[in-house]
């Protein structure tokens with residue numbers, strides 16, 4: 592008897608839900624809006640990046656590659672910036688480590704691909720993705736800042752700009768990034 596009661600209760604519950612509006616959506620024809628600051632993906636914003644490589648050092652999977660060369664003013668020119676999403680676990684440690692919030696969590700969640708290798712994204716692919724994101728948000732970064740409120744090229748000091756840059760002569764003036772390095776301390 593108790594068994595039959597349980598079945599009846601279950602059927603009643605099912606019947607009640609049959610007449611309620613569905614909470615599922617027919618993906619991919621229908622797509623839910625996700626919160627603006629959802630941690631859906633990684634977005635790299637070149638205009639904020641100094642090339643300091645802190646993100647690459649923080650990544651436990653080693654999926655970020657940063658290659659730079661020194662400029663005469665002590666800043667770094669970013670020659671390569673690449674993320675291997677094939678091995679990324681979306682832990683977000685790189686976004687927490689970046690001192691300039693140049694890599695942020697956000698963007699597309701429907702990031703499935705047909706060719707696995709296309710998940711290795713170079714600077715061009717990453718910039719295309721972040722530009723597309725900024726177009727949809729009217730220039731607002733995932734962290735809430737507006738694009739025009741920050742300088743287009745980040746000129747903040749980097750760890751590597753604290754030492755003398757190889758190949759730059761002493762009489763060439765350094766930019767504001769150059770802080771006292773080892774050589775300066777030896778002279779003091």
Ligand code: SF4
Nearest residue numbers: 650679680682683685
């Ligand atoms: S989200 Fe995690 S695994 Fe992916 S690039 Fe950033 S630190 Fe590496």
Ligand code: SF4
Nearest residue numbers: 640641643644646689
């Ligand atoms: S930590 Fe940030 S500023 Fe430094 S290289 Fe990575 S993304 Fe660029």
